[in-house]
Amino acid sequence: MVKTKRVIISMLALVLVMAAMLTGCGGNTSGGTSSGGNQAGGNQGGFHASMVTDTGGVDDNSFNQSAWEGLKKAQSDLGIKVDYLQSKATTDYASNLNQFVHAKSDLIWGIGYKMDRDMKQIAQANPNTKFGLVDSAWDKVPKNVVCVTFKEEEGSFLMGVIAAKMTKTKKVGFLGGAEFPLIKKFEYGFRAGIATVDPSIKVISNYAGTFDTPDKGKTFANTMYGQGVDIIFHASGKTGDGLFTEAKEQRKAGKKVWVIGVDKDQAFMGPDVTLSSMVKQVGVAVYDITKETKDGKFPGGQVRTFGLKEGGVRPAPTTKNNVPADVLKLVDDYKQKIIKGDIKVPSTPEQFKAAFPNQG
Numbered sequence: 001m002v003k004t005k006r007v008i009i010s011m012l013a014l015v016l017v018m019a020a021m022l023t024g025c026g027g028n029t030s031g032g033t034s035s036g037g038n039q040a041g042g043n044q045g046g047f048h049a050s051m052v053t054d055t056g057g058v059d060d061n062s063f064n065q066s067a068w069e070g071l072k073k074a075q076s077d078l079g080i081k082v083d084y085l086q087s088k089a090t091t092d093y094a095s096n097l098n099q100f101v102h103a104k105s106d107l108i109w110g111i112g113y114k115m116d117r118d119m120k121q122i123a124q125a126n127p128n129t130k131f132g133l134v135d136s137a138w139d140k141v142p143k144n145v146v147c148v149t150f151k152e153e154e155g156s157f158l159m160g161v162i163a164a165k166m167t168k169t170k171k172v173g174f175l176g177g178a179e180f181p182l183i184k185k186f187e188y189g190f191r192a193g194i195a196t197v198d199p200s201i202k203v204i205s206n207y208a209g210t211f212d213t214p215d216k217g218k219t220f221a222n223t224m225y226g227q228g229v230d231i232i233f234h235a236s237g238k239t240g241d242g243l244f245t246e247a248k249e250q251r252k253a254g255k256k257v258w259v260i261g262v263d264k265d266q267a268f269m270g271p272d273v274t275l276s277s278m279v280k281q282v283g284v285a286v287y288d289i290t291k292e293t294k295d296g297k298f299p300g301g302q303v304r305t306f307g308l309k310e311g312g313v314r315p316a317p318t319t320k321n322n323v324p325a326d327v328l329k330l331v332d333d334y335k336q337k338i339i340k341g342d343i344k345v346p347s348t349p350e351q352f353k354a355a356f357p358n359q360g
Helices: 004-026 063-078 092-102 113-125 152-167 181-197 213-225 237-252 283-293 317-321 324-340 349-355
Strands: 048-052 080-087 109-113 132-133 145-150 171-178 201-206 231-235 258-263 273-279 302-304 314-317
Touching: 004 258, 048 092, 048 273, 063 080, 063 109, 063 283, 080 092, 092 109, 092 113, 109 113, 109 283, 113 132, 132 283, 145 283, 145 317, 152 181, 152 231, 152 314, 152 324, 171 181, 171 213, 171 237, 181 201, 181 231, 181 324, 181 349, 201 213, 201 324, 213 231, 213 237, 213 302, 231 273, 237 258, 258 302, 273 317, 283 302
Parallel strands: 048 080, 048 109, 109 132, 132 145, 145 302, 171 201, 171 231, 231 258, 258 273
Antiparallel strands: 273 314
16 A cells, blocks of 8 residues: 555656646747747846747748847847747737747847737737837837838849849849738839849749748749749748749759849858849847847837948848859949939839839
């Protein structure tokens, strides 16, 4: 009888230990951890910055990944705690943001304009929590929110200059993730750069309707290359991974086609097929504002905009690998004109049509 009681007590103790371990792990199926293993579970004394990704995921080789790299740099440089939750669907946004509110994060980042509505509601309900929203600007920003936007059209203009000088077929393509005003900024900045250099070049645009489906990106790329396009600029997140795959297959088949990447320097996706990338310094913006907040200087109530002048967008450093020096010089000339205000880059179809009335 005594032996039986001891066995039962031992089993109960084991169950309690396992339960405690599971509780410590957070039970979080949609989220992720920092490199230091710090999971969403509360601030235990230090500054705590958190991030909610959009559906592209933290490893999208694009702007979510760039944002996370900015936070990891902040972790390394500033000694803060960082973590993220990954949104598998748009319906995850609110619950992920609220999870970090309950964890008492000092700064909660929402990555992507699709989070706009959920963050508005949650920020209003939690006025003592600080939030940062990337890629969306509100007419009236509350004191507990900072909105971060970029002049994507300016960097995309320079990609258009490169494409116009490098195309051999005089047909270039644009692949967007979805038809929203933000992605139109990429398209029409790109079109403006092309039209400025050579208005006879034809631009074929397609929208995949998704930012996280590489197979669709590959299919669209195959079609566009088949139409005679030899350079495709994409703004489609992880969907663009398929574009790189297709470009490499086209090269193996003997066709000299190119890709222009987006958000990060994407040459690592295919060094031999990448002309350039329009680098959007999301990580820099996230790092800078996180540091300001830790230093007690949170820029709440503001819309912070990063363009060429502010170093928020730029051609990738690896552009020099496949683009000749004379083209790089031309790109820099146009960059300086934009910075000085000599060129105002269109960001909408209406602005483009006004600037280039003879373009389709």
